[in-house]
Amino acid sequence: MxxxxxxxxxxxxxxxxxxxxxxxxxxxxxxxxxxxxxxxxxxxxxxxxxxxxxxxxxxxxxxxxxxxxxxxxxxxxxxxxxxxGDNKRSLRLHTDSGKATNIEVIVRRTKTPYPFKSERNGELFYIGIRRVYFGKERLWLVV
Structure with a gap:
């Protein structure tokens, strides 16, 4: 808005x-x-x-x-x-899991080993990726 x-x-x-x-x-x-x-x-x-x-x-x-x-x-x-992602969203961590986990919990548990340097201001970030499931769909969560 x-x-x-x-x-x-x-x-x-x-x-x-x-x-x-x-x-x-x-x-x-x-x-x-x-x-x-x-x-x-x-x-x-x-x-x-x-x-x-x-x-x-x-x-x-x-x-x-x-x-x-x-x-x-x-x-x-x-x-x-x-x-x-919205902090209210929950995703499944395994294809056969019936339990969904809040995205904030997933983010906190995801390792971030990949350095990324912003070309705009030179700031260094560390990112990670994790396979998650939205319903039956396999997605990647980038942290």
């Missing part, structure tokens, strides 16, 4: 050399009236349009993207994605 009930959806494509804006929409759910479209539908609509052009696209969704209403259709459609 950018203020006073308005949201901004911005779709960009990027490679190592440049960033290209491919979609931008400022909207207010309060002001759309009968034509009201949910935020989930708007986000999935953008991914559908880009996916038609580039099946290899990786969709990166930041805040509030960790929703089953977004994740399930993207898995179903075979889209590649990176989503910032």
């Amino acid at each position: 950018i203020g006073n009930g308005y949201y901004w959806l911005n779709g960009v494509m990027a490679d190592k050399d440049e960033i290209l804006s491919v979609y931008s929409e400022l909207y207010s759910l309060d002001h759309e009236g009968k034509e009201h479209t949910s935020e989930n539908s708007k986000i999935l609509g953008i991914t559908d349009r880009i996916y038609e052009v580039n099946k290899e696209a990786v969709f990166v969704i930041d805040r509030s993207g960790d929703r089953s209403k977004l994740i399930n259709p993207m898995i179903r459609d075979g889209k590649f994605f990176v989503i910032r």
Whole structure:
């Protein structure tokens, strides 16, 4: 939300050399009236349009993207994605496990042996990856 009930959806494509804006929409759910479209539908609509052009696209969704209403259709459609996890999310650690573990617990238990230096400000981070399961789907959790 950018203020006073308005949201901004911005779709960009990027490679190592440049960033290209491919979609931008400022909207207010309060002001759309009968034509009201949910935020989930708007986000999935953008991914559908880009996916038609580039099946290899990786969709990166930041805040509030960790929703089953977004994740399930993207898995179903075979889209590649990176989503910032929500601390309320629980995932399974093993394919045959019936127990889900909160993402914060998984993060604390994940080793982070891989150094990554930010090209923007030179800051050094250590990251780790862990196989997790969302329903029956195998995903990677990057910490």
